[in-house]
Amino acid sequence: MILDKTIETWCESHPLIAELVNLKETTWFNPALAPTAQALSDVALTAADIADASARLERFAPFIMSAFPETRASHGIIESEILPLTTLQAALASQHPQASQGTLWLKADNLLPISGSIKARGGIYEVLKHAEDLALASGLIQPGDSYAKLDSEEARTFFAQYSIAVGSTGNLGLSIGIMSARLGFQATVHMSADARQWKKDKLRSCGVTVMEYASDYSVAVEQGRKQSESDPHCHFVDDENSVNLFLGYAVAAERLQRQLTAAGITVDQEHPLFVYLPCGVGGGPGGVAFGLKHIFGDAVHCIFAEPTHSPCMLLGVYTGLHDAVSVYDFGIDNSTAADGLAVGRPSGFVGRSMQRMLDGYYTISDEEMYRLLALMESTEGLKLEPSALAGVPGLIRVLQEQQGYRERLNLTESRLANATHLVWGTGGSMVPNEEMDAYLTKGRVLLALQ
Numbered sequence: 394m395i396l397d398k399t400i401e402t403w404c405e406s407h408p409l410i411a412e413l414v415n416l417k418e419t420t421w422f423n424p425a426l427a428p429t430a431q432a433l434s435d436v437a438l439t440a441a442d443i444a445d446a447s448a449r450l451e452r453f454a455p456f457i458m459s460a461f462p463e464t465r466a467s468h469g470i471i472e473s474e475i476l477p478l479t480t481l482q483a484a485l486a487s488q489h490p491q492a493s494q495g496t497l498w499l500k501a502d503n504l505l506p507i508s509g510s511i512k513a514r515g516g517i518y519e520v521l522k523h524a525e526d527l528a529l530a531s532g533l534i535q536p537g538d539s540y541a542k543l544d545s546e547e548a549r550t551f552f553a554q555y556s557i558a559v560g561s562t563g564n565l566g567l568s569i570g571i572m573s574a575r576l577g578f579q580a581t582v583h584m585s586a587d588a589r590q591w592k593k594d595k596l597r598s599c600g601v602t603v604m605e606y607a608s609d610y611s612v613a614v615e616q617g618r619k620q621s622e623s624d625p626h627c628h629f630v631d632d633e634n635s636v637n638l639f640l641g642y643a644v645a646a647e648r649l650q651r652q653l654t655a656a657g658i659t660v661d662q663e664h665p666l667f668v669y670l671p672c673g674v675g676g677g678p679g680g681v682a683f684g685l686k687h688i689f690g691d692a693v694h695c696i697f698a699e700p701t702h703s704p705c706m707l708l709g710v711y712t713g714l715h716d717a718v719s720v721y722d723f724g725i726d727n728s729t730a731a732d733g734l735a736v737g738r739p740s741g742f743v744g745r746s747m748q749r750m751l752d753g754y755y756t757i758s759d760e761e762m763y764r765l766l767a768l769m770e771s772t773e774g775l776k777l778e779p780s781a782l783a784g785v786p787g788l789i790r791v792l793q794e795q796q797g798y799r800e801r802l803n804l805t806e807s808r809l810a811n812a813t814h815l816v817w818g819t820g821g822s823m824v825p826n827e828e829m830d831a832y833l834t835k836g837r838v839l840l841a842l843q
């Protein structure tokens with residue numbers, strides 16, 4: 394029984410559940426999608442909050458540039474490029490002719506400095522926000538100071554009195570751990586059983602304490618939360634509900650707008666922008682989508698992608714149960730190779746806030762992520778981790794749908810011909826070579842079998 398109803402009853406009222414339970418790749422276009430102004434009113438955050446986060450990242454740029462020399466070229470701003478996926482799009486179109494409509498691009502967060510994944514946005518932002526709050530309150534820095542001062546023994550001694558903890562399947566832990574340790578905080582990452590060994594090793598080599606659990610992500614989060622509550626000097630990063638994480642991700646949108654303009658790409662009603670975002674607990678894709686809606690309004694169409702084995706956000710939003718339900722309740726095992734997406738229960742904050750903001754959700758099998766991983770490498774020479782490929786089939790799902798979605802939104806042929814499809818490539822550059830080679834081999838085998 395799930396909230397007093399049997400699975401059979403749920404499947405009758407919500408027919409897509411049967412497909413999810415059978416682990417079939419599924420696409421759902423959101424009938425509750427509302428005009429942007431209405432959808433944004435569901436979120437208790439505003440454009441001013443995003444601007445505040447953006448300004449904070451600017452203030453920290455001198456510190457980041459000093460502490461992480463790889464960010465010197467970008468003057469301490471942690472940002473990734475957009476890259477055209479011309480060859481990949483041609484390869485997709487050879488199998489699905491519709492895929493040649495519009496233009497396919499990658500947002501290369503796999504190449505973000507410091508931690509090589511989308512978590513270098515929200516995760517790092519939350520650590521910086523906390524550090525700034527402490528440093529200002531104690532007088533370690535004054536408003537107007539250069540934050541380069543925070544890369545000093547004095548600052549590290551100060552931050553060493555405090556600790557930061559997080560529960561993570563891997564990438565969030567890397568971002569929080571690396572930045573916390575560099576500032577001087579005592580950092581603890583509570584990791585679930587599915588976390589990769591190399592991520593644990595990397596964190597330990599940075600001086601981070603790694604606690605390992607034999608269970609999944611939610612349990613690691615719970616344990617971390619419990620241990621942190623008893624310590625008033627400990628800040629626990631709450632991936633499921635954190636407004637700061639969310640705002641850190643949202644800053645991506647204004648930067649993307651500048652990049653699209655620089656690349657000569659127009660976004661308006663006649664030139665729609667589709668953005669495909671891999672979704673785990675929801676904060677990353679949710680924050681990015683929130684930022685994008687503020688800038689591009691109804692011209693941007695945000696779609697979340699999840700593994701067939703972990704469709705927590707789709708299930709939560711589709712049933713309206715949000716975080717009251719986990720994929721396990723429906724007998725789905727939450728077992729996937731897609732790091733960062735192996736999440737059984739979605740963020741209730743994100744699901745509820747964004748119910749009317751997202752155009753749709755779809756699921757993708759692990760095999761397909763591996764195939765696309767190999768195809769991305771052979772066509773574009775780019776190496777992404779499996780999760781980061783989840784957005785690639787998005788344009789095919791949109792262009793092949795027969796649920797009346799394009800018609801309802803008046804996405805005409807001429808508009809679709811002008812469309813930009815942006816795949817959010819959420820991670821990959823930190824994956825060790827041997828691990829990446831194993832991913833590629835697996836993907837090539839699956840491609841050959843197709």
Ligand SMILES: *Cc1c(COP(=O)(O)O)cnc(C)c1O
Pocket residue numbers: 510511512564565671672673674675676677678732733734778780781819820
């Ligand atoms: C964390 C992560 C995501 C999804 O972010 P959430 O905030 O968990 O939804 C997607 N891709 C990768 C590689 C990630 O690490």
